[in-house]
Amino acid sequence: MKYETRKKAFILLADGTIFYGKAVGNKEGSAFGEVCFNTGMTGYEEIFTDPSYHGQIMVATSAHIGNYGISHEEIESEGIKISGLVVRNFSYHYSRPAADGSLEEFLDKNNLLAISDVDTRALVIYIRENGAMNAVISTEVDNIQELKKQLADFPKMDGLELASKVSTTEPYFYGNENAKYKISALDLGIKKNILRRLAERDCYVKVFPYNSSFSDLKSFNPDGYFISNGPGDPQPLKGAIEVVKTILNKELPMFGICLGHQMLALANGISTYKMHNGHRGINHPVMNLLTGKGEITSQNHGFAINREEAEANPDIEITHIHLNDNTAAGIRMKNKPAFSVQYHPEASPGPHDASYLFDQFIDNIEKYKTQTV
Template sequence: MSIRTQLPGALVLEDGRIFPGVPFGAETDAEGEAVFTTVMTGYQEVATDPSFYGQIVCMTYPLIGNYGVCPEDDQSRRPWIAGMVVREYCDEPSHWRSTGTLGEYLARHGIPALHSVDTRALTRHLRTRGVMRAVLVSDRAGRSDDELRELAGKAWTPNTADVVPAVAGDFRALGPKDAPHVVLIDLGVKEHIIESLLRREVRVTVVPYGTTAKAILALGPDGVVTSPGPGDPVNAAAAVFTVRDLARSGLPFFGICLGHQLLALAAGAQTSKLKFGHRGGNHPVKDLLSGQVHMTSQNHGYQVDAESLPVDQGWQIWMVNVNDGTVEGLRHQRLPVMSVQYHPEGSPGPQDNQYLFDEFLALVRAHWERRQPAASVGLAAQASTGGSE
């Protein structure tokens, strides 16, 4: 497929700014929220991250498409972005795993994109003015700039309603049956989160959004994970009550990204929208308990308001963003509950935060061992010491 140079398109923002570009991908228009991400690789993972649902994503790294696409990199069953905007698009990828071009991939899924856009100017504009409504048009012919601006001002965004049902998956049972059992609430989970759990030899039951705490507890879990997902956490009100009951149950609980925000709401805290969000693979986060700083992969537009956290009820801020001081992690002083605002599986982005799965699963295994019959525990102890005398 050759890059089309005719019928130039544009990204039009609700404040009237127009960024012209050359279309690739699907030959259609899109509406959504214009955002940017600073990841240098992983454009396919970005496209298939459900947290990007309904957003037109500007890739700040200038060269996109150079290593093609392959099915193994999909983070979900389909791409969720509304559109993509890049500076330079490579339509002749070179990589041994590549099964096609990014343009073909987006076209197959009906997603439009633009290249030859001044992405630096666009990113600076969004940092200054904040993320906003936008339309991406593949063909400006026959439409005036004023008409396009009017469309941008009325564009739908994923913050106006509960959009989690659009991306959440179905029930799945995975992993060995005779292992610690983790229930994962799917609010738009990425596959690498599930893989990060399975490679640690636990049983994972994925339950759909809307599953009640009572139904989850009936599955007999040793721990619960609440996944990332799109939209304003306040709109996912039903999940707040589920998370509240699970966090109070005494089970190990791990909230990731949207799961972190829902945990904060369940604790009685508040959330608010960030000006331009945290999206990229290079966000420094400080662990306030250890003093260590970790580079993290992030994709969110909302934050937990630190001053609203009820610290008198045992809640504490665990991690903060080094750049702006926003809350990046929560813990409870008495309950086995933890959460992070970023993506510990690092897809795309750094992998050095995988230790969080180990920390959570240590709590899970301790809970599982307490549930085993005394005879089984004795046999396990004998096996670990080489048998009895």
């Protein structure tokens, strides 16, 4: 597509700030969401299809997006989950032989509005300094005042329950039914690569909707319980918190990732809060306090648990901290086989430094089996 034929577009932030650009492809209109940015240099396809990003307008800090196309093997859920996309340079042509098609085709198929030619460096600096906020991207350049009114009424992420928007509506199975271990997974917005990592460790997984009860999960007669990642504010998920409380009361093996990490904290009376910007990228440094080793991790979250409350809780041990801001990045129960991390050990995209956590989950299951024989 020639640059001259592309429509003018812009991103309007909730505080009235505007950054201008051009529309990607032929799609027109407006898209609302909370604006955030991801610092990963690769992995845009996995980011766009990660259910944890539901309701967010993604700003890519990498200067070129779309240059290696799309591969169906790298999709993390059924379709795109972000609300809109903002980039510096959009690549209409791709060069990876293994790609199944272009990013433009993928966006069109998923009816996603995207804009390019935005000064994303200036935009990211502005968001970083002023905090995450709602925004709208649009090609309606003559309708800015009306969009400002609509943006003012758009729901804020703080207090917003979104797991119901991305969770499965019916239970389903993943892996080999003859596997050694059976896992019940509560789907708050689960990524496919989490299921792949469990299946690689000889697990047969039954995935349950976000509003399932403990009795539902128990009906699979699992060896362990998994609480998934997901979007939105963790505090409204009262049902999931009660499920985790029951798992803890029965002292069953449990592993939580991201939103699942926050569920474990809330189940122990540890509060959560909305961060100024959150952590989103594939190069976040984490310190494992148990081993003294550093890890480079993949992260995507806008909420965090209260570290001071976690440190004061006699039943909780902080196992990992984020080295950029010292937030709690991992916790475990001192006397129960339950633990969680705020980041994504399954990666996709990202490094595999933390994949050992899935092995730790299996080790906990084996120890539990030994103790209960």
